Amino acid sequence: MTKNSPVAIRGLYAITPDETDTARLLDLCKMALAGGATVLQYRNKRVSGEQAREQAQALLAMCRAYRVPLIINDDVELAAKLDADGVHLGIDDGDITAARSTLGASKIIGASCYNNLGLAQQAARLGADYVAFGACFPSSTKPHAPRADMTLFQQARELGVPVVAIGGITLDNAASVVSAGADAIAVIGALWNAADIKAQANQFNQLFS
Numbered sequence: 001m002t003k004n005s006p007v008a009i010r011g012l013y014a015i016t017p018d019e020t021d022t023a024r025l026l027d028l029c030k031m032a033l034a035g036g037a038t039v040l041q042y043r044n045k046r047v048s049g050e051q052a053r054e055q056a057q058a059l060l061a062m063c064r065a066y067r068v069p070l071i072i073n074d075d076v077e078l079a080a081k082l083d084a085d086g087v088h089l090g091i092d093d094g095d096i097t098a099a100r101s102t103l104g105a106s107k108i109i110g111a112s113c114y115n116n117l118g119l120a121q122q123a124a125r126l127g128a129d130y131v132a133f134g135a136c137f138p139s140s141t142k143p144h145a146p147r148a149d150m151t152l153f154q155q156a157r158e159l160g161v162p163v164v165a166i167g168g169i170t171l172d173n174a175a176s177v178v179s180a181g182a183d184a185i186a187v188i189g190a191l192w193n194a195a196d197i198k199a200q201a202n203q204f205n206q207l208f209s
């Protein structure tokens with residue numbers, strides 16, 4: 001899959017739960033994809049090495065079937081090895097220039113910018129394909145994430161790359177995030193904890209229609 005427009009990142013950006021049971025992880029992700037998640041990020045802080053590779057590879061096959069990009073969190077080498085669609089980098093995960101040289105021009109590189117427009121400006125200058133700000137709201141998935149000011153979304157529009165919002169986003173507050181200017185909403189808890197994941201994904205995505 002190649003980047004085909006500057007706003008390839010739009011809508012519900014689902015980030016995987018920390019699931020060690022691979023069959024269950026695949027079942028959960030299938031529901032989110034069936035519900036219309038437009039991007040999937042493989043992020044699993046409870047597995048590593050061979051199991052992470054196996055999970056990501058299986059998710060990549062599933063994402064291909066749904067024509068949805070699979071982004072790998074943190075791990076440029078894994079993204080390259082699997083020929084996944086891109087990588088998401090936090091401030092401690094290596095630099096964008098090195099990731100670009102490993103992955104090539106066609107892959108998606110996203111950058112965490114926390115509450116910092118300067119980081120987003122730098123990321124865009126270095127060739128990031130989207131910038132992410134968070135946490136928008138208190139997050140039980142990442143309780144110590146610093147809060148981000150949602151006025152950043154409008155300010156970041158001048159960068160010409162999609163703006164992703166993350167952190168504590170639920171169906172109750174997502175509309176305010178979209179109105180504040182986010183192109184995509186990255187969600188963990190409020191997606192995977194839903195009783196009906198497919199319907200939940202669909203409702204998140206409808207906010208963008």
Ligand SMILES: Cc1ncc(COP(=O)(O)OP(=O)(O)O)c(N)n1
Pocket residue numbers: 013015041043073074088089090091093110112132133134164166186
């Ligand atoms: C879309 C998106 N935004 C932010 C993050 C957080 O990334 P990072 O700061 O590297 O923290 P961890 O995910 O490693 O806890 C993300 N993964 N995705």
Ligand SMILES: Cc1nc(C(=O)O)sc1CCOP(=O)(O)O
Pocket residue numbers: 112114133134135136138139140141142145146166167168169186187188189190
């Ligand atoms: C992984 C992550 N990064 C954040 C940041 O602010 O950079 S907040 C977060 C957790 C997002 O999960 P939930 O949707 O359950 O709050």
